[in-house]
Amino acid sequence: MSHNPIPRPFSLRGPLRGHARVPGDKSISHRALILAAMAVGDSRIEGLLESEDVIATVAALWSMGAQVGQDSNGNWAVSGVGVGGLLQPETALDMGNSGTSARLLMGLVASHAITATFIGDPSLSRRPMNRVIEPLSKMGAEFSVTPGGRLPLMVHGRVPAVPIEYRLPVPSAQVKSAVLLAALNTPGVTRVIEPERTRDHSERMLKAFGADIAIEEAGSERIISVTGEAELRPQNLSIPGDPSSAAFPIVAALLVPGSDILVQHVGINETRTGLFEVLKEMGADIVFENEREVGGEPVADIRARHSVLKGVDVPPEIAPRMIDEFPILFVAAALAEGETKTSGLGELRVKESDRLATMASGLKQFGVQLDEREDGLTITGSGGEKIKGESAMPEIRTSLDHRIAMSFAVAGLASEGGVLIDDISPIATSFPSFPPMLADLGAIAP
Numbered sequence: 001m002s003h004n005p006i007p008r009p010f011s012l013r014g015p016l017r018g019h020a021r022v023p024g025d026k027s028i029s030h031r032a033l034i035l036a037a038m039a040v041g042d043s044r045i046e047g048l049l050e051s052e053d054v055i056a057t058v059a060a061l062w063s064m065g066a067q068v069g070q071d072s073n074g075n076w077a078v079s080g081v082g083v084g085g086l087l088q089p090e091t092a093l094d095m096g097n098s099g100t101s102a103r104l105l106m107g108l109v110a111s112h113a114i115t116a117t118f119i120g121d122p123s124l125s126r127r128p129m130n131r132v133i134e135p136l137s138k139m140g141a142e143f144s145v146t147p148g149g150r151l152p153l154m155v156h157g158r159v160p161a162v163p164i165e166y167r168l169p170v171p172s173a174q175v176k177s178a179v180l181l182a183a184l185n186t187p188g189v190t191r192v193i194e195p196e197r198t199r200d201h202s203e204r205m206l207k208a209f210g211a212d213i214a215i216e217e218a219g220s221e222r223i224i225s226v227t228g229e230a231e232l233r234p235q236n237l238s239i240p241g242d243p244s245s246a247a248f249p250i251v252a253a254l255l256v257p258g259s260d261i262l263v264q265h266v267g268i269n270e271t272r273t274g275l276f277e278v279l280k281e282m283g284a285d286i287v288f289e290n291e292r293e294v295g296g297e298p299v300a301d302i303r304a305r306h307s308v309l310k311g312v313d314v315p316p317e318i319a320p321r322m323i324d325e326f327p328i329l330f331v332a333a334a335l336a337e338g339e340t341k342t343s344g345l346g347e348l349r350v351k352e353s354d355r356l357a358t359m360a361s362g363l364k365q366f367g368v369q370l371d372e373r374e375d376g377l378t379i380t381g382s383g384g385e386k387i388k389g390e391s392a393m394p395e396i397r398t399s400l401d402h403r404i405a406m407s408f409a410v411a412g413l414a415s416e417g418g419v420l421i422d423d424i425s426p427i428a429t430s431f432p433s434f435p436p437m438l439a440d441l442g443a444i445a446p
């Protein structure tokens with residue numbers, strides 16, 4: 001990732017109006033590439049997110065033998081090696097800033113007869129990998145790891161791997177997916193038990209590629225079984241817009257008086273829509289229009305208009321369905337009337353940054369009253385008044401975290417004097433077109 005040391009100011013030019021499209025879903029893009037690489041033959045992907053995180057997955061698959069490229073229409077073409085067919089990479093796999101690339105690809109390598117070294121940027125190198133090392137070791141893979149279970153690490157895959165039954169100790173779609181991907185080249189039935197529901201894009205896509213996958217619901221638990229060794233059929237896929245990216249212009253529109261926008265073609269899989277539900281409970285004028293299905297995923301156009309928000313208690317059970325949206329929810333809470341209380345958010349401390357700490361310290365610079373606890377924030381909002389810090393334009397450190405950069409850009413639009421973001425380059429990991437999209441909607445100067 002290249003870093004832009006020149007701070008970028010974000011201050012409001014006008015209300016947000018008109019329509020916009022956000023780029024393809026990041027989670028689905030990673031999975032589409034990985035499963036296409038595991039199929040025998042040629043797959044086509046339309047709407048792939050072209051961001052640094054996804055390109056890290058492309059480069060890694062390429063160095064393990066899959067051919068990935070773009071056709072003249074901008075669609076992506078993947079020529080897969082087939083399950084079991086990954087080649088020994090000649091150099092370390094650079095995962096950049098992407099936890100999803102690292103954890104899912106570790107799962108894939110774990111049941112192949114190859115050894116791969118995983119490296120990442122300083123943010124990713126601080127994040128915990130034991131959560132995937134533990135189940136993948138049970139399946140027979142061997143690891144040489146930096147102390148504390150961090151990158152850089154080396155995975156020695158095992159063939160044949162051993163099928164396991166694994167109950168997720170943390171609600172993590174990345175851990176679930178790592179085990180399910182390892183299961184593809186593992187003879188027998190591998191089971192993952194998920195006590196709390198997390199995003200289910202891997203399950204949907206495994207089905208679409210013809211894997212032998214079964215899902216049972218047992219009360220609130222889900223048991224996902226994959227039978228290996230799988231043969232995957234190449235697919236033509238279409239990827240909807242990312243609701244986690246749509247969250248930023250939508251919250252900006254809710255907070256800036258006079259705004260009325262339509263964000264088109266956004267995925268509304270219910271494992272991802274927790275933020276929109278919480279915002280509606282806060283009084284947000286958000287409407288899903290033209291609901292339809294695209295590539296096995298529910299999609300809608302989302303209209304958002306300026307709204308007066310009120311604080312709520314966010315139940316911890318909803319956290320896995322909006323895990324990446326808490327930073328922007330905290331910004332919405334900072335302008336709501338009354339108190340918003342969140343809890344059960346320990347996972348936010350191990351994302352690209354410690355998102356509870358980075359959001360708390362940034363919001364304090366805007367004069368927001370809040371209480372930071374180990375597992376959540378309690379925020380007392382301004383009641384719709386523009387937020388305003390001691391300095392005319394607070395300067396925010398993004399700590400290599402794209403969601404922190406975008407959340408504070410939105411905070412800047414809803415503030416008295418705007419904001420200075422120290423480094424906007426992390427935005428390119430998930431949403432490279434974010435600044436021009438805000439300009440197109442009329443919110444900032446181009």
Ligand SMILES: O=C(O)C1=C[C@@H](OP(=O)(O)O)[C@@H](O)[C@H](O)C1
Pocket residue numbers: 026027028100171172173174175177199323324347
């Ligand atoms: O599986 C995925 O694509 C993701 C799962 C979530 O991480 P966890 O599995 O760590 O909760 C989320 O935060 C991340 O942005 C993407």
Ligand SMILES: C=C(OP(=O)(O)O)C(=O)O
Pocket residue numbers: 053097098099100101324351352403430
């Ligand atoms: C946590 C995120 O991604 P990842 O884990 O893939 O780095 C995110 O996009 O907010």
